[in-house]
Amino acid sequence: MSGILTRNCVATVIIQQLFNGLALGMAYALIAVGYSLVFGILRLINFSHGAVYAFSAHIALLFVGLNFGIIPAIILSIVLTGILGVLIDKTALEPLRMNNSIPMASLITTIGMSNIIQNLLMIFFNTERKSFPAFFDFGMIKFGSVQVNSTQVVMFVVSLILLVFLTLIINKTKLGLAMRATEQNSKAASLMGINTNFVISATFFLGGASAAIAGVLISGYYQIVYPGMGFMVGLKAFAAAVLGGIGVLYGSVVGGLVVGVSESYAATFMGSSYRDSVAFIILILVLIIRPTGLFGKKDIKKV
Amino acid sequence: MKRKLSIILTLAMVMGTFAGCAGKTSGTSSQSGGKASGTIKIAVAGPMTGDNAEYGKGFVNAANMMVEQWNAKDGVLGKKIEVVPYDDKNSGEEAASIAQKIVSDKDIIGVIGHFASGVSMAAAPTYQENKVIEISPSASHPDYSGMGTYIFRNNTVINVEAAAGLDMAINDLGKKNIGIISIKTDWGTSTSAIVKKLVTEKASTGVKVVAHEEVMEGSDDYSPAITKLNAAGADVVICVGMYNLVAPVSKQYKQVNPNIAVVGFSNAYSQQLLDLGGKAVEGLRFPVIFFSGSENPKVKTYVDEYKKRFGSTPSALTSQAYDSVGILLEAIKTAGTTDRAKVRDAVAAIKYDGVTGNTVFNEKRDVQKSFVKVTVKDGKFVEIK
């Protein structure tokens, strides 16, 4: 390493890589929140989330292409992706709950759904990488020798707002109360007059909408959109969600940042080809020490 | 009732599946039986679905265009020519299975494909065993054409192209501190190794590789690699990848260091590079054997026709596929028969003047082509004279 980097560069590189990692980590955190929401209420790994994220970016791109303007395109993307989330739940997952199917059936269903969405995207939007407009690019911001992209700052701020917003929904609204009740005991909740199916659909809507926010922001940062974009990012975001304690929203953010920063440092000190599995190595280590993740709650039984 | 129905449905599906299998076999056997069906088939194999589908579809478009021209002139040997596309999803496993399918159809004289070197090499043994001609318009792995006497490539071997790229970085741009970003695939690994070797050979002139970063496919964030290269003091980056690597790397690098020079490879040459890269790919240089803006009237008519039919300019690889089909058909015509062994000999001996220049196969069944240096200027590809 020392052969490549001169000594006074090392400090700059380390700090620069920290910022690179934080920006990347924020992207993971945004997607991880969606996994966490659904897992929190259903104890289900929603494998279709990566495809939903890709869907949102394509929808935004479609409306930008149709000259809707940037802000309406983003809003439409958020709403439509939220509806897609509800559709997935209503068409595929709700019937399974009605049948009292085994949890693994839901897992396979989400894998199937992911297949359907991703391949439909490939058919309608082609597989090539498409250019995505840079929404929030106001140039670079310099701190001494360290540079930060303005989009990174926007991503950071929006993620925080989203997180606070979701936390408020869960803690302060009636819907949030119903969500928490359903999470703890859905049968008891429905006996208390809570329409659990509605609550779950609402959760899927929030999950889809958060995926859309992530999709628009991250695509705006990298300016690339393609149908397979959600796969690897989705897996790593999922690892981040579990790392922080799945079902706990602030855990997702912490998990995302940890994964992002460690990936960035792995690329620095080991080489970029190692970075993809760093998330999983850290995840396994954390799970062995703390089986429910950093901030996780106990008592998770379902698959 | 529901349960009964589902069982019946299940059984029906099973029967359907097997019936499908059986139907397929009878289909192929009847085809091989009716050899005098009056058509000559050419298989085009490549990724038609999945992440690299754009390349496979480009191959098919090119093949159809070439075949229609021949069919308009009464085909070859008085028979009509038919293009049969096969989807290998760019996976070695699928490719090997498709190769089996292709060789069991006796009407198929040759295969244009596959796309990636590794995939082509997974399929090649099957073609060689069954004496079916394979011409890959894109495989560039040095070992590929050595897999058998029926295995040809209509693409330059990496060594030649790497030397051309390096020449641009060192002599045209006058840079000495070379950084390499390569994609971690079979092609990327071997290409970057060759680039490195070529640089060490020139060490006496003060040229050196200051850093080499391998990046994974499917991640769009290259900032950690770029930070490393920048800290190592690279003044030119050789970017070993497709357009989908070159464009984002240029973009992300120029945010950090606006003066960086980027050199790419011929497979970065596609319209999408400009769409994706925008301003960041201005000044990007790379060697190509096919340049769509060429003054050559033959190339011009081809590019115009392609644009008219498919709405985009053909990429270098697509054009090589176009010529590959031409080579195969020309060879059938010269051989005067559809006997594959004789057609093979005709391919090996061919001198074909196509849109990607003069094609002659050497004894290793590789081609030598001359490179055109191309750069991006004002959002357009321009030839460097």
Place this chain on the structure above:
Amino acid sequence: MDKNLEKGKSKNFILILESFIEKYKVPIAGVSALILLGLPFMGFSQYIMRIFIMIGIYSMLALGLNILTGYTGLVSLGHAGFYAIGAYTASLLSLKLGANFLVAAIGGAVLAAICGLLVSLPTLRLKGTYLSIVTLGFGEIVKMILINWDKVTNGTLGLKNIPRPSMFGLKLTLVNNGMYYLMLVLVALITLLCTLLIKSKIGRAFMSIKEDELAAIMMGIKTTRYKALAFVISAFITGITGAFYASMIGFIEPNSFTFDISTLIISIVIFGGMGTIRGMFLGSAILIAFPEVFRFLMDYRFVVYGLVLVLMMRFRPQGMLGWKSQMPYKLPKLVKESLKKNNKDNLKTQQI
């Protein structure tokens, strides 16, 4: 009331089917064995024979995962990792040391089994979803090692020219159908192993863990030990399959063993009916043949594939062949005889 009636009817339907199979067990087994043995002589093209071999390979993979998921109730999302370890180890043994197929395959399987043991260690603390996540991570880590350990695995270039197995001086290939018969032998052996295992004490311990782990512990079953054993056996079978796959395909690279393969295996297990052996064959036959048969759908075939998975889970989540046995419980001979005696005695007393 109607519903109950219908339920009864469909129960009868299954009962009839099952008792039919039970009654003609020997002829059915014989006929299907004959068909399988005679398949190469039915004039199928090499392409079709290759699909049959792939079906065999995925049946073995599914049987391996079935022990873990179907019987013990542990969901693995990283079986491609074990598959890769088996394939790479066996290929390297035969490429570098010239080991013959049998030795290489066992070597690959043993290494896979050791990794299975390592992966199972966290299960001492983890449950349910978290265990699945660890296996998912394991699969990704194996892939990373394969990509980056260039010196041994040849990185992304993969391993080429993996020798075909030769037995009794005969080189087995696709053309002489040697690979097909080797596949049949392996499938038969693994099926036998699974059947014996499930009927043994170990198998009952596995099932008790799946049904109710707490109860199993109460019954004095050392569940952690059995869970680790399930991982080891499952990884062993998967490893052997990997070795066979490598020697059949002749070329492996890290991308042959992606997360998609793991999900495909688990889809087969659930599709066929987890916790059954018969289901594994049907599941792999359908899911492997599906993309081949529906090639004409081109772009849409993986959409339809996803749709099939979703519909299957909706209408038949227990899998195609996953039903609980309706047959009357078979009594051991001694019990039967004593029952008969009792009956006679009863009759006598009644007469008197």
